[in-house]
Amino acid sequence: MELTDPKVQSALIAAAVTIATLLLRAITKPIWERNFYKFKLENDYKYDQRKKVREAISTYKVPLLNSAESLNHRLWNFSRNAPEAWHNQREGESISEKYYLLSFCYRFLIFFSLCRKIDLELIYLDSTVSTKKDLDFLKYLKLFPQIFSDIEIFEGTGYNQSVDTDHFFSDEFREFVSKMSNGEKLLSYSEFRKKVEEKEFTHLITYFSGISANQSCLRWQALNSFHFILMAFLNDYGYDFQKTSKQKMSDLAKSVPKNSLVKNSDAFIKRACLNKNKEVRNAMSALSNV
Numbered sequence: 001m002e003l004t005d006p007k008v009q010s011a012l013i014a015a016a017v018t019i020a021t022l023l024l025r026a027i028t029k030p031i032w033e034r035n036f037y038k039f040k041l042e043n044d045y046k047y048d049q050r051k052k053v054r055e056a057i058s059t060y061k062v063p064l065l066n067s068a069e070s071l072n073h074r075l076w077n078f079s080r081n082a083p084e085a086w087h088n089q090r091e092g093e094s095i096s097e098k099y100y101l102l103s104f105c106y107r108f109l110i111f112f113s114l115c116r117k118i119d120l121e122l123i124y125l126d127s128t129v130s131t132k133k134d135l136d137f138l139k140y141l142k143l144f145p146q147i148f149s150d151i152e153i154f155e156g157t158g159y160n161q162s163v164d165t166d167h168f169f170s171d172e173f174r175e176f177v178s179k180m181s182n183g184e185k186l187l188s189y190s191e192f193r194k195k196v197e198e199k200e201f202t203h204l205i206t207y208f209s210g211i212s213a214n215q216s217c218l219r220w221q222a223l224n225s226f227h228f229i230l231m232a233f234l235n236d237y238g239y240d241f242q243k244t245s246k247q248k249m250s251d252l253a254k255s256v257p258k259n260s261l262v263k264n265s266d267a268f269i270k271r272a273c274l275n276k277n278k279e280v281r282n283a284m285s286a287l288s289n290v
Contacts, residue, residue: 046129053130056121057137061237064114068234069242071107075227078104079256082220085213095196095205105204106192112173113180115141136277140233143272147226149173153264154218166218168207176201215257224256225265225287232283249286262288 078087086100095102118141127138147153149170151161159166179200180187187195196205211219231244253259266275266284274280 045126049126049129050131050134052125053122053127053134053138056118056125057134059121060114060118064111064118065234065238065242067107067111067114068230069238071111072227072230072234072242072244074104074107075223075230076252079215079224079227079252082211082215083213087208087211088213089205089209096193098209101205101209102193102196103189105196105201105208106189108208109177109180109192109201109204110186112145112177113186115144116174116177117181136274137237139272139274140229140236143229143268143274144226145170145173145177146268146272147222147229147265150268153222153225153261153268155264155267157218157260159218164203166222168203172203176204218261220257221259221261224259225261228253228283228287229265229269229280232277232279235279235283236277246282246286249283250289253287253289259287 087098087104089095089098089101118138122138127135130138149168151159151167154161154166164172179195180192182191192201195201207219211217211223215224228249231249234242235244259265262284266288269275269280269284
């Protein structure tokens with residue numbers, strides 16, 4: 001049989017291809033399997049963590065949104081009625097008579113307690129692999145307490161950072177937020193009121209009571225900044241009836257004294273990597289373009 005015979009050549013080529021294929025498969029199969037296994041592990045890990053983060057958020061999302069809505073309503077009411085001084089506890093007044101002040105503090109603490117519960121659920125999870133929507137949700141939760149406990153919010157105002165006059169020390173803030181939980185259950189309003197009468201939460205009560213009725217103090221401005229970010233949060237994640245239009249935000253900003261902490265709030269937002277978030281941009285634009 002001659003090698004020039006086309007049939008022989010075809011057979012030899014087929015054999016060579018078969019041998020080459022087997023050799024290539026023998027070399028590449030372990031590499032492919034190893035890379036595929038690594039890829040599968042990474043994807044399984046990401047899927048598992050994303051699922052658990054989503055479950056942790058879902059557990060408290062509806063109560064948190066309802067709490068945010070309740071607090072939002074009170075902040076709107078306060079923006080209009082602060083000059084009435086319903087929130088100011090005067091000398092000799094019993095705290096039991098100050099429903100507006102007590103309910104204000106209660107709504108504030110319930111909201112932050114639910115934020116804390118989600119944070120605790122996530123303590124052993126890798127939230128960095130979350131979807132963008134879930135990650136933004138968590139960024140909001142990280143940002144909210146910073147407005148009240150990070151003194152950089154008062155940068156450029158001459159504020160004395162060594163004394164917690166218009167802010168809360170972060171550890172103390174976490175402590176009185178944690179006191180709103182009785183195990184898995186949050187305190188009812190009547191339970192909260194009883195604790196206040198027993199001299200708990202005194203610092204928080206004093207903080208809110210001390211907000212100037214003319215809305216000129218740093219506490220008011222920090223609370224006002226928080227309010228606009230809270231509205232952005234509800235616009236991002238809330239039901240349609242919990243959302244606030246940009247026009248309505250603008251009208252609110254124009255109806256109250258100018259907020260001198262806008263630039264500092266923007267810096268916080270940028271630090272939290274929420275500066276590209278559409279709802280946050282809309283809210284801060286409404287607040288700053290007075």
